[in-house]
Amino acid sequence: xxAFANYILACLSIASYVSATPLHLTKRLTRGVQTNCKAGxxxxxxxxxxxxxxxxxxxHLNERGIKATFFVNGNNFWDLDNNIQxxxxxxxxxxxxxxxxxxxxxxxxxxxLSNQHVEDEVVRLEDAxxxxxxxxxxxxxxxxxxxxxxxxxxxxxxxxxxxxWSVDSKDYETHSLSDEMHNYHRELGSSSGSKGGIGxxxxxxxxxxxxxxxxxxxxxxxxxxKFSTVAECFNExxxx
Numbered sequence: 001x002x003a004f005a006n007y008i009l010a011c012l013s014i015a016s017y018v019s020a021t022p023l024h025l026t027k028r029l030t031r032g033v034q035t036n037c038k039a040g041x042x043x044x045x046x047x048x049x050x051x052x053x054x055x056x057x058x059x060h061l062n063e064r065g066i067k068a069t070f071f072v073n074g075n076n077f078w079d080l081d082n083n084i085q086x087x088x089x090x091x092x093x094x095x096x097x098x099x100x101x102x103x104x105x106x107x108x109x110x111x112x113l114s115n116q117h118v119e120d121e122v123v124r125l126e127d128a129x130x131x132x133x134x135x136x137x138x139x140x141x142x143x144x145x146x147x148x149x150x151x152x153x154x155x156x157x158x159x160x161x162x163x164x165w166s167v168d169s170k171d172y173e174t175h176s177l178s179d180e181m182h183n184y185h186r187e188l189g190s191s192s193g194s195k196g197g198i199g200x201x202x203x204x205x206x207x208x209x210x211x212x213x214x215x216x217x218x219x220x221x222x223x224x225x226k227f228s229t230v231a232e233c234f235n236e237x238x239x240x
Contacts, residue, residue, distance in 0.1 A: 030234050031156050033147055036166045037196035037233035042188075042225035044068040044216060045165065046203035047103055047141060050089035051077040053209035058093050060209075064217055069230040070203065071103035071141040074125045077204050080132070087132050094133045099229040099238045101139040102126070102160070110142050110151045118154050135239035139163055139230050159240055163230055165200035169216070175207040177215060184219055198230065 037043045046057070049072055061068055070093050078086040094100050104110065104121040105128075113121065126136045140160040142151065147162055155162050167187040169180040188197050199216060201208050220227065231238035 030161045030236065031152075033152055033162045033164055034234065035164045035198065037198050037228060037230075038235075039194050039196050040224070040226060041228040041233060042197040042199065042220045043228050043230045043233050044199055044201070044213070044220075045071060045101075045141070045230060046201050046208075047071045048073060048076055048107065049078075049203040050080075050086045050093075051204040052085070053206050054089040054203045055085075055092060057203050057209040057213060058089070058096055058098065060213065061098070062096050064214075066217055066227050067097050067099070067229050068227075069099040069101055069139070071101045071139075072125070072129075073103045073107050074105035074128050076103075076107045080125075080128050090129070090132055094135075099139070099231055100129060100133065100135070100137055101141065101163075101230060101238070102129075102137045103141050104143055107143045109144055109146050111146045111148050113151075115150075115154060118151055119158065122155065122158060122160065138236065138238055138240045141165075161234060161236060163198065165198045167197050167199045169199060169201050169208075169212060171201050171205055171208045171212055175205060177207070177211055180212055181215055181219065184216065188220070188223070196233065197225065198233065 044066060046068060049070060072090060074080040080086050090100060102122055102125050105124040108121055110118050122140060130136055138159060138161060140155055141163055145164045152162050167184055169183055171180055189195060201212060203209055229238065
């Protein structure tokens, strides 16, 4: 009975939020939490930036002909409002054809926030990106991958497709290439076949920017994967 009562309260909370949502907010075609790309395609994604390694990583991706997706924060390692380097890194990525997506403003655990604070976390970043590159992202990755039904519903009603990952390199743990690539071997397999993939990396680490990204590109290409942005994985527009 307690569990059922909690479920009813959660539903009422969601319904209350949706009824109060402004009419200009749109629903995405892809609802729920997505974790994989379409068959034969792989999306290289980077979280938590921009940071001091982001710009050189973008240059290197450009040299290799790879379009990645950057899930950016507004105030995590750098403060997007006040740091010119952060703004320039996002401009460089965007104008190079990489996808800019939301990782929220402050990297808070959305499951622990009120409905209004969840909205504030994404809208504040939207507004900053609108000032910097003139677009609002249509994709979001919740910090820590945490997005319960309540949060996911809010994000969907704000016009976002919610995307996590299928392969976690765990580059935030050991910064060891052999360990990171072991995770790829285990999760991505030996060939593209009928599988797709979305990798989780972080452009805030030097080893990721200078070593891991290259290794992943080589690994995925050798196995026949085509690189896609996250928006291309779902055949959706990256911005709204």
